[in-house]
Amino acid sequence: MAPDAQRPEPSPSQQRRDRERAEARATILAAARDLARTEGWDAVSMRRLADRIGYSANFAYRYFKGRDDILLAFVRDGFARLADAMSAAGGSLEAATAAYLDFALDEPDLYQVMYGLGGVRVPAAATEDEGAGVGAVIAGILGVTDPYDDRIARLWATAHGLAALHAIGKLPVDRAHLHKLLSASVADLTRGTSNPRGATS
């Protein structure tokens, strides 16, 4: 089967429809994010979104299957942006994990929906893939291929645990202190695994 040769260029009218679709989705997502920020994710319903952008609920249903589909778009966007922020952080384990923590603290509403925290019910779609991109950044720094490498899982658990406990009010310390805790764990893990007996060379 000849690959791309059989796929025609989109017509100008198809291109226009694609652009309109992307714009409509972006408008709906922006309204959802605003609602979530001001009133929490519970307030995000197809009816409320349609009211907010001045269209009928049918308009919103033309672009999203429902509320879960909208939340899933945020989950995917959130993990992609988190991986980007970690990639852009400079290539050290310490900087990448610090970028993870900053993302969680700067975008608490997104982090809630990415991890189903604080009463937010996330869509039941396969959620494993959504975290793999984050693992891949750390895997690249560590020079391993498995995004579920033990050291990655431990760093992820510590960073997520700090962010999640803080988000629900169980770890009442400030941002600098959270960074200090994460940084100490990164240092211990690096020292511990590279030097399992604790001996200097």
Add this chain to the structure above:
Amino acid sequence: MAPDAQRPEPSPSQQRRDRERAEARATILAAARDLARTEGWDAVSMRRLADRIGYSANFAYRYFKGRDDILLAFVRDGFARLADAMSAAGGSLEAATAAYLDFALDEPDLYQVMYGLGGVRVPAAATEDEGAGVGAVIAGILGVTDPYDDRIARLWATAHGLAALHAIGKLPVDRAHLHKLLSASVADLTRGTSNPRGATS
């Protein structure tokens, strides 16, 4: 003011009322736990509970202010039992943290409501105190007084992160593997903080 002298012994009828009250609360909580186990916490409502135990909703309201009050009872009971399990584990950091992880894996429905995981909305009551007993067990082992000591916060974050990521399907490894990850972090933390330069004595 003379203390206990002024407080009369409860009368036999008061004692009977206290006992009946305790029994009614236990019956309602057992029904709630059953419902949560089989249908999830969303199914736990005053109406469903009353139906289940064959009384009117008014009966349930005589013993609990509402659904949140019932969830709060589980949060308190959960943290108390978690602290007990950790205390009973034998006095080492490794055993106490392993007991934490086992509790989270053995009682996933309780752990969900204790930490507001997976769409469970926990009551907005002060939640800090509920974790302090858990921190106190680790503080005792480490010989410190602050239940929010940095090492305790880091261990808690790692153990909670492992349990929470696993609970929502983002860390698809088995129980033995979760224990291995936690145990490695405990070892690194102990080595790292007791021996900050990684040098042997």
